[in-house]
Amino acid sequence: MVRYAAMSRPPSRITGAAFEELLSAWVSQESFRFRVEAIEFGFVRLRLGFHPEQLRPGGTIAGPVMFTLADTALYAGVMSVAGRVPQAVTTDLAIRFLERPGKRDLLAEARMLKPRGRLAVGEVTLWSDGQDDPVAHATGTYAVPRGSAA
Amino acid sequence: MVRYAAMSRPPSRITGAAFEELLSAWVSQESFRFRVEAIEFGFVRLRLGFHPEQLRPGGTIAGPVMFTLADTALYAGVMSVAGRVPQAVTTDLAIRFLERPGKRDLLAEARMLKPRGRLAVGEVTLWSDGQDDPVAHATGTYAVPRGSAA
Amino acid sequence: MVRYAAMSRPPSRITGAAFEELLSAWVSQESFRFRVEAIEFGFVRLRLGFHPEQLRPGGTIAGPVMFTLADTALYAGVMSVAGRVPQAVTTDLAIRFLERPGKRDLLAEARMLKPRGRLAVGEVTLWSDGQDDPVAHATGTYAVPRGSAA
Amino acid sequence: MVRYAAMSRPPSRITGAAFEELLSAWVSQESFRFRVEAIEFGFVRLRLGFHPEQLRPGGTIAGPVMFTLADTALYAGVMSVAGRVPQAVTTDLAIRFLERPGKRDLLAEARMLKPRGRLAVGEVTLWSDGQDDPVAHATGTYAVPRGSAA
Numbered sequence: 001m002v003r004y005a006a007m008s009r010p011p012s013r014i015t016g017a018a019f020e021e022l023l024s025a026w027v028s029q030e031s032f033r034f035r036v037e038a039i040e041f042g043f044v045r046l047r048l049g050f051h052p053e054q055l056r057p058g059g060t061i062a063g064p065v066m067f068t069l070a071d072t073a074l075y076a077g078v079m080s081v082a083g084r085v086p087q088a089v090t091t092d093l094a095i096r097f098l099e100r101p102g103k104r105d106l107l108a109e110a111r112m113l114k115p116r117g118r119l120a121v122g123e124v125t126l127w128s129d130g131q132d133d134p135v136a137h138a139t140g141t142y143a144v145p146r147g148s149a150a
Numbered sequence: 151m152v153r154y155a156a157m158s159r160p161p162s163r164i165t166g167a168a169f170e171e172l173l174s175a176w177v178s179q180e181s182f183r184f185r186v187e188a189i190e191f192g193f194v195r196l197r198l199g200f201h202p203e204q205l206r207p208g209g210t211i212a213g214p215v216m217f218t219l220a221d222t223a224l225y226a227g228v229m230s231v232a233g234r235v236p237q238a239v240t241t242d243l244a245i246r247f248l249e250r251p252g253k254r255d256l257l258a259e260a261r262m263l264k265p266r267g268r269l270a271v272g273e274v275t276l277w278s279d280g281q282d283d284p285v286a287h288a289t290g291t292y293a294v295p296r297g298s299a300a
Numbered sequence: 301m302v303r304y305a306a307m308s309r310p311p312s313r314i315t316g317a318a319f320e321e322l323l324s325a326w327v328s329q330e331s332f333r334f335r336v337e338a339i340e341f342g343f344v345r346l347r348l349g350f351h352p353e354q355l356r357p358g359g360t361i362a363g364p365v366m367f368t369l370a371d372t373a374l375y376a377g378v379m380s381v382a383g384r385v386p387q388a389v390t391t392d393l394a395i396r397f398l399e400r401p402g403k404r405d406l407l408a409e410a411r412m413l414k415p416r417g418r419l420a421v422g423e424v425t426l427w428s429d430g431q432d433d434p435v436a437h438a439t440g441t442y443a444v445p446r447g448s449a450a
Numbered sequence: 451m452v453r454y455a456a457m458s459r460p461p462s463r464i465t466g467a468a469f470e471e472l473l474s475a476w477v478s479q480e481s482f483r484f485r486v487e488a489i490e491f492g493f494v495r496l497r498l499g500f501h502p503e504q505l506r507p508g509g510t511i512a513g514p515v516m517f518t519l520a521d522t523a524l525y526a527g528v529m530s531v532a533g534r535v536p537q538a539v540t541t542d543l544a545i546r547f548l549e550r551p552g553k554r555d556l557l558a559e560a561r562m563l564k565p566r567g568r569l570a571v572g573e574v575t576l577w578s579d580g581q582d583d584p585v586a587h588a589t590g591t592y593a594v595p596r597g598s599a600a
Contacts, residue, residue, distance in 0.1 A: 025207070026206060026207055056176060057175070057176055057236070058237075063217075063221055063240050063243070064214050064217055064218045064221065067213075067214055067217045067243075068214045071213055071214065086207070087208075089247070089250075090213050090247055091246070091247060091419070091441075092244065092245060092246040092247065092392075092441070093213070093217075093244070093245055094242065094243070094244035094245075094394065094544055094589070095242060095243055095244075096241070096242040096563070096571055096589060096591070097239070097240055097241060097242065098563055098564040098571060099564070100239075113546070113548055113575070113584055113587050114548040114549070114583075114584075119391070119419075121546055121548060121587070123573065123587065123589075125563070133564070134563055134564075137563050137571070137573065137589065139544070139546060139573075139587065139589060141391075141392070141546070241569070241591075242542075242591070244394055244439070244544065246413070246421055246439060246441070248413055248414040248421060249414070263396070263398055263425070263434055263437050264398040264399070264433070264434075269541070271396055271398060271437070273423065273437065273439075275413070283414075284413055284414075287413050287421070287423065287439065289394070289396060289423075289437065289439060291396070291541075291542070325507070326506060326507055356476060357475070357476055357536070358537075363517075363521055363540050363543070364514050364517055364518045364521065367513075367514055367517045367543075368514045371513055371514065386507070387508075389547070389550075390513050390547055391546070391547060392544065392545060392546040392547065393513070393517075393544070393545055394542065394543070394544035394545075395542060395543055395544075396541070396542040397539070397540055397541060397542065400539075
């Protein structure tokens with residue numbers, strides 16, 4: 001699952017536990033259980049536990065669920081470089097659906113392309129757990145509030 | 151709210167009632183109540199009733215909710231030109247968030263840019279009910295199954 | 301060709317002639333002749349004269365030519381609301397190709413979706429002169445420098 | 451410059467020389483000199499030689515030049531998996547500009563995200579030669595003609 005060459009990166013500016021705690025205050029729905037599997041400066045791997053409510057007719061995971069995962073992974077990526085900035089907001093997000101994911105956990109790897117500045121740009125690849133080909137890919141921008149840790 | 155010049159269009163190939171019925175089989179959540187306000191060939195106006203579960207911290211409607219509305223409006227737009235094709239799937243969707251919507255219904259106007267062929271392309275503008283400036287804008291593509299009504 | 305309902309808009313903050321003059325200082329290539337056909341606050345119609353160098357093999361106008369027209373129309377749209385800000389730069393631009401344009405002028409209509417603020421968002425539709433269906437559609441963002449007329 | 455982990459990939463279905471030859475028939479302009487630096491199945495690194503005509507006022511390389519490079523790298527990526535399919539056409543391309551490139555060669559690395567099927571999806575990162583941070587990032591889709599080598 002590790003697609004990118006190991007690079008020596010500085011550490012993340014937020015811990016996985018701190019990000020998970022921040023999320024749990026937001027997302028009360030049982031159908032959205034996120035776990036940070038890895039977090040470094042500008043890089044995050046996030047797991048979304050499978051839940052039957054994520055399915056749409058036909059037995060595949062719904063597009064808005066994948067959008068939510070991509071957006072959340074990017075949000076973690078932003079904080080990995082800017083520190084704890086819950087007020088950061090998505091400016092735009094473009095998602096491409098590649099394969100239909102089955103009834104499994106989804107994994108997202110986000111990589112920040114432009115970590116500095118008030119507009120943080122990143123890309124996210126989504127996989128279905130245990131499979132090689134990605135199920136979706138997204139790029140997006142977050143506006144990071146001025147005077148934040150970044 | 152009507153932004154586009156009146157053009158004489160052929161009628162929609164699906165009725166608003168038929169589309170709403172199709173959706174209700176999909177979306178059981180109480181927090182997603184859609185109503186087709188207008189539907190013509192290649193044009194749809196959809197209303198999403200406000201529900202407190204749509205909010206994220208800060209009291210604004212969450213991005214994935216707007217994504218879901220844009221995607222659903224495009225789905226209706228596809229059927230307005232291709233007829234009842236529930237198997238049509240989103241290939242990609244790019245959404246831009248412009249203003250934070252308040253605690254009100256959201257309205258979406260979708261317009262098909264390329265109604266013919268197996269790839270249906272459209273754009274969607276989202277407004278907060280009663281306000282002039284759009285809150286979001288999206289473009290996207292649906293793959294329409296071969297041999298469908300289109 | 302006028303697709304949008306007439307709305308009473310304030311006047312543009314740059315004239316068509318001033319924008320054309322600004323462009324001519326930039327674009328010396330004979331293959332790029334732009335003409336502002338209409339400009340209002342937040343709305344622009346731009347014509348790109350056909351030139352054989354715009355063609356790619358197969359006799360259709362090349363994608364980068366359409367990208368250039370979309371980007372330029374958005375640039376004019378930004379100045380229609382922000383005044384003369386040549387330092388404004390494209391942050392991102394997403395273009396969808398719908399039909400292959402023939403050997404004719406191209407027309408672009410740009411509409412600003414979020415005219416205020418330091419990030420100006422707009423959409424552009426491109427037509428082949430004399431035809432009804434659009435050949436391309438783009439959305440994009442410009443960063444408008446602080447302290448500019450906007 | 452090699453950002454991705456070495457993976458054992460099958461060989462490209464087109465050679466770098468064959469792709470360069472195909473391009474030279476297309477692009478006669480002196481200001482566009484492409485060189486394939488690496489090509490494997492689903493992966494391409496392309497160099498665009500610097501030329502003063504690529505500059506816009508301010509001394510930075512123009513957006514349409516970067517768009518052209520991203521599009522061309524994706525085109526090579528498509529042929530690396532589908533073989534020689536010059537008729538493949540861009541369906542859409544979304545580019546994000548991250549940093550202003552200086553007066554140097556540009557490098558593009560394209561990676562196919564969905565190599566199989568009639569819609570080939572890929573992503574491209576652009577660097578200014580000799581610098582670490584990317585200057586642009588793009589994702590796009592090519593329609594690959596039926597009955598082609600793919």
